[in-house]
Amino acid sequence: MFFQTGLWSRRILHQKYQQNPGTFHSGSDALALGLPLFFHWIGVVVSKEAELQYRIIQWDEALLESSSRTPAGPLYDIECPEKALFELHLPHCEPEHVDVSESRLSVAHITDSGVTFIEPQQVTKSHVVIRVSSLSGFGLVWHFLVWLYQKFISSQILLFLSAQNPKTKRRKLNVLLLPINVSVDEVGHKQPNMRNVQVPANCNFTVKQKYSLECSKAFKVQPKEAEFFLNYGPNYHPTFEVRLTAENELINITIRDKDQTQVWLHEVDLSDVIAEELRQSSETLPSSRSLLFESDETLKRWLSSVRPDFIQRVSEPVLNQVLDRLLACGVLTMAESESLRSRGRWTELLI
Secondary structure, three states: OOOOOOOOEEEOOOEEEEEOOOOHHHEEHHHHOOOOOOOOOEEEOOOOOEEEEEEEEEEEEEHOOOOOOEEEEEEEEEOOOOOOOOEEEOOOOOOOOOOOOOOOOEEEEEEEOOEEEEOEEEEEOOOOEEOOOOOEEEEEEEEHHHHHHEEEEEEEEEEEEOOOOOOOOOOEEEEEEEEEEOHHHHHHOOOOOOEEEOOOOOEEOOOOOEEEEEOOOEEEEEEEOOOOOOOOOOOOOOEEEEEOOOOEEEEEEEEEEOOOOOEEEEEEOOOHHHHHHHHHHHHOOOHHHHOOOOOHHHHHHHHHHHHHHHHHHHHHHHHHHHHHHHOOOOOOOOHHHHHHHHOOOOOHOOO
């Protein structure tokens, strides 16, 4: 009835959980008070200590269309072997100013027998609350009447930065426009070898409207415009790809709607992400003391093993610092240092 995809996330419900910003309750407190325990975005109320696991799976939209419904959130496949879960809080993406009582939200419960729709017990500013008696696939849906007009939803802008390309000396910045009720962690799993750049991400977008991205320091931005749609996984492809040169560590990104009205503007600082990348790179290096006791052959093998990562990850400013240090230590002469700096592929030549 639905496609079995996605990675399992698992949590034993007896640790500390955050109920609201600044308020924490232990599992035992929450059990006694009947408070929801939040597991990433999902809130649950359980009758006893239990293990909970879930994964994001793919909607069968044809199944929903026959019932005049459309997805309004991820589809969660939820398991709780102890059968202790009796209340579920699913995150929605209705904007704050919208009267949620008129949102026409309901919850699809999908099993091998088909789909049923559960009316909310309560709709808060961030979640839809339902009572549950059995588990399987649960996901928020809208009635088709919502789509008789343009739907304005609470959204987010996620940025993921690639490592520097050793050949072109450039980086890619993937920009994703997504509903606010999509988990950043889930998206991060689909962006291999890229690092999340944290920015004030909240924004409101209109479904099926086209948006464009501007970045004055970008070597290239593509596509020129893209339509915002409700992407609830399990795959999360970039909405825009921004290509940057190595020296671009502080950039301005502007997103505009079809009327060229500014929707989002932020000065993005990439230096912290690049510094963390270099720090992790340096952790793979052995200490200078340990190198003193290694044979020349062992050192050659080690240099060969780290050479690809060194070329891939290290930026030009850091390489300049490496050359300065080697010059100061007498490993390189001034002539050798200047020769390396003047050659186009000196990253590769250094090791």
